[in-house]
Amino acid sequence: METIRLVTGIPNHNKRSMYQIDVKCAFLNGPLDEEVYVAQPPGFSLKGQESKVYKLRKALYGIKQDPRAWNKRIDKFL
Numbered sequence: 598m599e600t601i602r603l604v605t606g607i608p609n610h611n612k613r614s615m616y617q618i619d620v621k622c623a624f625l626n627g628p629l630d631e632e633v634y635v636a637q638p639p640g641f642s643l644k645g646q647e648s649k650v651y652k653l654r655k656a657l658y659g660i661k662q663d664p665r666a667w668n669k670r671i672d673k674f675l
Contacts, residue, residue, distance in 0.1 A: 628655060629666050 608615040
């Protein structure tokens with residue numbers, strides 16, 4: 598707890614601003630460079646179409662390609 602108070606107190610002491618961002622969703626819904634297909638989740642498949650898959654247009658949180666796609670995109674700006 599002391600560390601948090603110290604880190605938040607330094608900008609206040611120096612009359613500076615401090616910003617908070619949510620890093621967990623920084624690359625949510627980013628564009629993908631490759632085709633990714635996902636199986637239908639259990640309980641959400643349509644009757645008679647259980648063997649079909651979904652093609653992702655944008656990255657979802659938790660897929661392996663998401664951080665790589667986000668890193669490629671941010672490298673263009675930095």
